[in-house]
Amino acid sequence: MIQSLNEHNREDLQEALGKGGQKLTPQREVVFAVLLAQRDHPTVDEVFNRARESMPGLSLATVYNCLETFVGCGLVRQVNHERESTRYCPNLAPHAHFRDKETGQVHDIELPPEVMKSLRSILPPGFDSEVIEISFLGRTKANDPLHSN
Amino acid sequence: MIQSLNEHNREDLQEALGKGGQKLTPQREVVFAVLLAQRDHPTVDEVFNRARESMPGLSLATVYNCLETFVGCGLVRQVNHERESTRYCPNLAPHAHFRDKETGQVHDIELPPEVMKSLRSILPPGFDSEVIEISFLGRTKANDPLHSN
DNA sequence: TTAAAGAGTTAGAATGAGTCTAAACTGCAA
DNA sequence: TTGCAGTTTAGACTCATTCTAACTCTTTAA
Known part of the structure; x- marks a missing residue:
């Protein structure tokens, strides 16, 4: 069982929430701690189950709310x-x-700026993109622990 | 109302289905014709509604089956x-x-081979990708009819 | 020409991730 | 201490998709 943030992370969380007009609550802290503790791209259900270990009363709806x-x-x-x-x-x-x-x-793949740039360059004039999502589907041969997040 | 394929497209469809061990049926023909007639990335429901204009008895389950x-x-x-x-x-x-x-x-954006290549190049060794999905989210300023598919 | 087999189609039930709702709770401010 | 705005909660609800079982159609075999 994990589930408490160090000062540094708590401050970051509080600041980011504050900027969005949101408050730091115990539930949000636990949910955020779960995300930081194991960076394996959990589903809502997985977050819920992990978070309940340290906060048994937590509800699924709250996990949805926190993540949103x-x-x-x-x-x-x-x-x-x-x-x-x-x-x-x-x-x-x-x-x-x-x-x-x-x-x-799911593994994170670093995106070098020049690749981002070449991607943006394929948009015809008039197309203005804020978000680019790139996802690969395939196999990993070596189960290289360096890239297992 | 649209919904019949020209010989050429029907042959293509039949050939591709055959290679996958599938048959050409009237339902599949109508559903495929709907996709070719209006290349606006319809949902299953939209396909269903368009296809029913020429084949009223068609069922939603069949549309799901055909598309699959x-x-x-x-x-x-x-x-x-x-x-x-x-x-x-x-x-x-x-x-x-x-x-x-x-x-x-949803608009299609052409993907030049060199961009595909630079994308593949960011995968660390051991990662073997079959499919790459790229999606942009944003706004189109000019509603350029050349790119409205 | 019938029978059996196999593929495809169908309507409706079931599933399940996610959203909504209304009530209860919390913390701060008047 | 009361009020109130934001948060949390359980459970109901939604809706895209999948599943199921019956039915139809075509092909093959007798």
Whole structure:
């Protein structure tokens, strides 16, 4: 069982929430701690189960609410693959997602600025994009622990 | 009302279905014709409603079945944006999708081979990708009719 | 020409992720 | 201390999709 934030992370959370006009609550703290503790792109259900270990009364609706709030404040990203359950990711650096066909695991893939640039360059004039989502589907041969997040 | 394929398209459909061990049926023909007639990335429901104009007895389940068959035979691609209804696209050339935040419309964006290559190059060793999905979210300023598919 | 088999279609029931609602709770401010 | 705005909660609800079982159609085999 994990589930308490160090000062640094708590301050970050509080600040980001504040900017979005939201408050730091015990539930939000626990949910955020869950996301930071295990960066494996959990589903809402997975977050719920992990968070309940340290806060048994927590409700599923609250987990949905917390995650939505975090997305609104730019603290986490939603990750969708086809129509599977939405997953959540606290990695704010620009990155793509690689989904292992066999294990279902999702891995972050760093996105160098020049690749972002070449992607933006394919948009015809008049197309103005705020968000670019890139996802790979395939297999990972070596189960390289360095890239298992 | 649209809904009959010219010889050429019917032959293509029949051939692709055959390769996947599937047959050409009247329902599949109508559903495929709907996809070709209006390349606006319709949802299953939209396909269903359009197809029923020429085949009133058609059932929703069949539309789901047909589209699944087409995807299996490589005839159409599924397009997912967040958790909205899946949309279908008969454009087989490599392309990304641009979703207009305001209208919800989906536009195809051509993907030059060098961009595909630079994307593949960001995968660390051991990551082997079969499918890459790229989607932009944003606004289209000029409603340029050349790019409205 | 019938019979059996196999594929495809159909309507409606079931599933399940996500959203909504209304009541209860919390913390701060008058 | 009362009020109230924001938050949490349980459970009902929605709706895209999947499942099921019956039915139809076509093909093959006797």
